[in-house]
Amino acid sequence: MNAIKPITQALAGLALAALAALSAQAADYDIPDSGLTQEFNWSNGIGAADDTFSITVAAPSQIHVVLTDEFLAGDTFKLKLDGNWVPFTSTTFVGSSNFQGTASGVYLGVGAHTFEIFLTGLSPGYGDGSGIAAFSALEAVPEPATYGMLLAGLGLLGYAARSKQA
Numbered sequence: 001m002n003a004i005k006p007i008t009q010a011l012a013g014l015a016l017a018a019l020a021a022l023s024a025q026a027a028d029y030d031i032p033d034s035g036l037t038q039e040f041n042w043s044n045g046i047g048a049a050d051d052t053f054s055i056t057v058a059a060p061s062q063i064h065v066v067l068t069d070e071f072l073a074g075d076t077f078k079l080k081l082d083g084n085w086v087p088f089t090s091t092t093f094v095g096s097s098n099f100q101g102t103a104s105g106v107y108l109g110v111g112a113h114t115f116e117i118f119l120t121g122l123s124p125g126y127g128d129g130s131g132i133a134a135f136s137a138l139e140a141v142p143e144p145a146t147y148g149m150l151l152a153g154l155g156l157l158g159y160a161a162r163s164k165q166a
Helices: 004-023 144-165
Strands: 028-030 036-042 047-057 061-069 076-081 084-086 090-094 098-108 111-121 129-137
Touching: 036 111, 047 129, 061 076, 076 098, 111 129
Parallel strands: 028 047
Antiparallel strands: 036 047, 036 129, 047 111, 061 098, 061 129, 076 084, 076 111, 090 098
16 A cells, blocks of 8 residues: 555656646747737746747738736846847836836738747746736827828818809
8 A cells, every 4th residue: 555655646746747847838829900918938047938929910000019027026028029129118117016018019011920028037046937918909090191181072072062052
């Protein structure tokens, strides 16, 4: 009976190790047009996070990205889009001094794009952790010339309606 206990413990240890390995696998996430808020993870210390985020756009657009540390204070990030660094438009510390970086108005041309998250600083004594990546589309803002064309068109419609009455 004593021989069974070590075997049971070894099997339980293997099961836990397998479960931990499954949960630590890198993932690729597709960003829908409506946006995405998704947890991302890292397990290798400084460098690339385990997860990547992809989006394909049919027309040029802009996206808003917010990266927030949800582990221990001290983790900091950088963002890459298609292999190029994307500067944060603002950085702050939220909650218990957790890093939050925002990149607003990131331009996306037509086609497929990949976002990668890089760890640039870690909580002392930790090489792994997690954060939240939030991607949202920015609403298109009409250019001033668009308003001018709209007013000109409405003026022409008014002129046509008035001249028919006369």
